[in-house]
Amino acid sequence: MSIELRGIHKNFRGFTALDGIDLDIREGEFLALLGPSGSGKTTLLRILAGLDFPDSGSMLADGRDLSAISVRERGVGLVFQHYALFRHMTVFENVAFGLRVRARRERPSKIEITKRVTELLERVQLADLAKRFPAQLSGGQRQRVALARALAVEPKILLLDEPFGALDAQVRKELRRWLRHLHEEMKLTSIFVTHDQEEALELSDRVVVMNRGRIEQIDTPERVYDEPATPFVYEFIGRANRFECRIEHGAVHVGNEILCSDSSSNLPDGAALAFVRPQHWRLLAPIEPGLAATISHIYAAGSVFRIELKIAAFAQTLEAELPPAELHRLALQQGSSVKLRPQELTLFAANDQRHILRPT
Numbered sequence: 001m002s003i004e005l006r007g008i009h010k011n012f013r014g015f016t017a018l019d020g021i022d023l024d025i026r027e028g029e030f031l032a033l034l035g036p037s038g039s040g041k042t043t044l045l046r047i048l049a050g051l052d053f054p055d056s057g058s059m060l061a062d063g064r065d066l067s068a069i070s071v072r073e074r075g076v077g078l079v080f081q082h083y084a085l086f087r088h089m090t091v092f093e094n095v096a097f098g099l100r101v102r103a104r105r106e107r108p109s110k111i112e113i114t115k116r117v118t119e120l121l122e123r124v125q126l127a128d129l130a131k132r133f134p135a136q137l138s139g140g141q142r143q144r145v146a147l148a149r150a151l152a153v154e155p156k157i158l159l160l161d162e163p164f165g166a167l168d169a170q171v172r173k174e175l176r177r178w179l180r181h182l183h184e185e186m187k188l189t190s191i192f193v194t195h196d197q198e199e200a201l202e203l204s205d206r207v208v209v210m211n212r213g214r215i216e217q218i219d220t221p222e223r224v225y226d227e228p229a230t231p232f233v234y235e236f237i238g239r240a241n242r243f244e245c246r247i248e249h250g251a252v253h254v255g256n257e258i259l260c261s262d263s264s265s266n267l268p269d270g271a272a273l274a275f276v277r278p279q280h281w282r283l284l285a286p287i288e289p290g291l292a293a294t295i296s297h298i299y300a301a302g303s304v305f306r307i308e309l310k311i312a313a314f315a316q317t318l319e320a321e322l323p324p325a326e327l328h329r330l331a332l333q334q335g336s337s338v339k340l341r342p343q344e345l346t347l348f349a350a351n352d353q354r355h356i357l358r359p360t
């Protein structure tokens, strides 16, 4: 099912939860709604599910007015963070529930229900646990039951609200990969709410970054990370060093220092925000030109080292990231003096126009 949202607004007693949402959801895609707490993700999902209604705006599903289609007819499968499984029913009965309560003329036969539920339990790798009750399952298993139950009614669209939010990191990682495979195998259209950027980037075809009831960017995971459309997206996705700066004749000034300059670019003069990712700093010997900095801490972080630096010229702590070989080659340690030069820098000038500079 494809969905087209235009100008969706939603207020709760004077508080604007959604502030003009325009969004096209394509058939077969996996879309992540990503944003901080309170940005409107759940409200948007509830509106799509038909559990809530917008104050204004239009919604079309395959060209039909979605608001005129009842919740049942919308064909949505819903999975929430807190698995609302029926405690007194077995896994099998939980999954069969949505089919058994259908009106007689729409209800599949008993044999068909058994066949469909058995197939689904195999798909979610729970066939062996069909006779167990929810209390006898792990959190991850319960969420797979919740998913099988949502899928039993063959939804046209699957809506998931932080379905793995309550699970520990390892189980969460496994389940999200598994969910991605399931999405492809079953040719679903899925919308997944999360405030975990890693989850959104790993899972989805496109990420919708939300902030204060608005969409900041809709793009592929690569592009929201490499080419953030706004300062908010830059800081929300991935690690970032942020500078308030001034642009004068192609030079980016921070305090009395020059972060980089590129006279060939047509940067507009004036105030701007500059961002540098930790892995985009070059750390150089103190005799080289660049920002003078002192290493205040070095942390081992898996396959890289995170380096905290203090800039002498202005009160700011920065973060750089280096592979171990580079750290050892430069013989860097706590207290070392270095010069810093950005290899890549993103500037948001007045009117939010974005410029990506890659000084040589």
Ligand SMILES: Nc1ncnc2c1ncn2[C@@H]1O[C@H](COP(=O)(O)OP(=O)(O)OP(=O)(O)O)[C@@H](O)[C@H]1O
Residues within 6 Å of the ligand: 012, 013, 015, 016, 017, 035, 036, 037, 038, 039, 040, 041, 042, 043, 044, 195
């Ligand atoms: N029924 C309601 N009554 C009043 N305010 C509400 C209601 N539902 C949501 N809100 C408010 O609307 C805003 C958006 O809420 P929403 O649940 O959509 O955010 P979210 O991005 O899903 O956040 P979280 O990640 O914390 O779940 C919040 O400030 C919330 O307090």
